[in-house]
Amino acid sequence: MQESLWHLLAATLIGFAVGLERERAKVERQGSTIGGVRTFTLLGLLGGVGALGPAPWLSAAGLLGVAGLAVYTLKNSRDATSQVAALVVYVLGVLCGLGIVLPALFAGALLLGFLAFHDELHAFAGGIERSEVEAVVLLALLLGVVYPLLPDVNYGPYGVWNPREIWQVVLLVAGVNFVGYLALRLSGSKGLWVAAILGGLVSSTAVTLSMVTQSRANPSKNLLWAGGVVLASQMMLGRLLVWSATAPALLQLLWFPVLVWLLWGVLVTAWLARHDSGISESVPVQNPLQLQSALIFAGVYALVKLLARAGLEVFGSAGVFVVSAFSGVADVDAITLSLARLAANQQLMVSVASVAILVAALSNTVFKAALAFGAKGLGAYVALGLIPGGVLALLVLLVF
Template sequence: MDLIDIFQRLGLACAIGAAVGVERHWRERDEPEGARIAGIRTFTLISMTGGIAGLLDGVLTSGGVSGLIVASFVLTIAVVLLRFGLMEARAEGSFSATTVIAGITTFGLGALAVMGDMAVASATGAAMVTLLASREFLHGAIRRLTWVELRSAVVLLAMGFVILPLIPADPYGPFGGVSPRSLVILVILLASISYVGYVAVRLIGGGRGDLVAGAVGGLVSSTATTLAMARHSLTSANAAGPAAGAIAAGSVSLIRTALLMLALAPSLGERLLPGLLVAGALMLAIAFSLVARGVVAAEAELPGNPFELAQVVKMALLITVIAFIARAASQIFGDGGLYVVSALTALADVDAVSVTVAGMLLALSLDVATIAVGIAVTANMAAKVVYAGVAGSAGFALRLGAASLIAVAAGLIVTLGAGHV
């Protein structure tokens, strides 16, 4: 590396140490001079030492065994920090090893900044400072965490990082088959939406928490979110919160479809945009009004489990079966049954129809394409109302049905009024 590169890398090492030092110094800012293990200067020097050790290692062990000098330095730093940490612990009666570990890690990041990838060193340093500064939040969250919530989080992590990589991705069966991995991903998605909704309700409150969870879930799958909210409505003391979440998910889905059409087929997107935006805005307004009325009532009672895995698996199987039937119908009807296929496919997901129609626009008239997407959107909203009636409470289904009917009627009036169909 040239001289400029060396100075840049050493500068990054010093910056990482200074950032960590500011956080450590601020936390013990009321201590008198000499009463803390390390502050801004010490952590900056530790990181700088790591960078210098990396430089020396590269120069003195060129062609030999690399890493010996860095290892010697880190051992020395660790011994010094441990000694002072032990002295501080005895004086204060503390058992915290955070500052000692942070010092050793800072040395390592300083060495990495010089010897390795600067971006990795910088990102890791920022992550470490964030983690150190989040002590009160993390400690408070752990104190409030129950065993059921912790177990549910572990199950989610296990499904995502242990089970999912072992599941085959190739589809099995006719008409495109069913991919086991896609099914597991859908299970994880449903469980995650339920868990996010549970946490949001716990932190924000019944109505507002459901609204936030529904809007976030709608970015991924409004159908899955509706099913998750429907199950939640069965255990909620007030159906307004889960209904607001499902309606918010539908609103986000409509706006997402409009933006997707604009990106994939601008001419079609311009036709669909006014109606979809009006429908989406109306649903969002209804969701907010439900929350405003529901919040003054008793807050929703939290279920005993953030997600019931058996129920989540049943929901995922339902969506997978419907998607399979839609693909089979698509192959049986062929291109001539575009409207039928659009309606059937939208029973599970409206995005698939939107992407398909946008790709076929060269072979379709704008009127046909507009009708096909309109049928898909309407069928998807109607299907979610049916799912709500089957899987949720009566109050939940009625609220979602009324909001969907108002949105569809308004969207059709705007689209027809513009003379696009």
């Protein structure tokens, strides 16, 4: 009984939150003709009560009633936003009544966001260009059509090439490229920092490739692109500390050197942002979905995976540093987790694991700097922001 009461409360809160927004819209721009805070609160509660009722048809009957109300009020509306929102609130109330509370709350938050940012969404949609629509369609085809058709089987020497995994890299690079494009288009150069942080949480290498592509199209903003690469790389270092925490003794050795590296990167990013002459200007960006660059990066990724596995086979356990250097180019997360688990299980000395992890991170950093030299005038700034901090962190670890 108590659980059902909580479900009803969740359904009512969803309706109340959406109702508050619709009440505001009604006052500001006459945007709601179906009701305000009371109506939407009652619709959420009605959905929850209907789902808790003894007869399953009660929910369906309630939905028909809400739909009828929505249709009736359409004649006095300039758009159907409030009517559709009322239907969604009722359905979310039903989900809460059925015990599917967390997805319903998440959907309610999305609904509230779409309603609250009405003006911004309309302004954005009004400025969409054909190239952006084509980019979205292409990305959907890459994800929804090509990806499911690829076999999830290992091929090649040592079985290191998995077509589906490699295609995930293509999707990742293309997706980060497009997210960065949208962030820049919406917020100018400030949006770049958001895109770099979010992209760096997934793959700082993918962000680097995206910034290289943008630099080729607009080399006058190289300070901005370089700052994006350096900031994204700091997210990689944050992930490194998280993975190292699986072995507390390892984290104890790594946290200070990595903090030194992070501090260097943040300072260089701030310097690059400060010296970018047009930080408040709109940054022109071309080709939002760079499929060719993503395919090239996927090929490099596949080659590095092969080299890393070959290094492991040739050098064995004694070549942990060599393997770390090879593996770090493609994926710092994988090698860090592997070494942390070995250290936690006392299968590898913590001191050796800590050095090997920094070697892997430095290897990845050098690789990203090398990618940046693919755009004229970008590589030096990226190298300044990445490599000295990594070398300093390694020296701090070895000395202290």
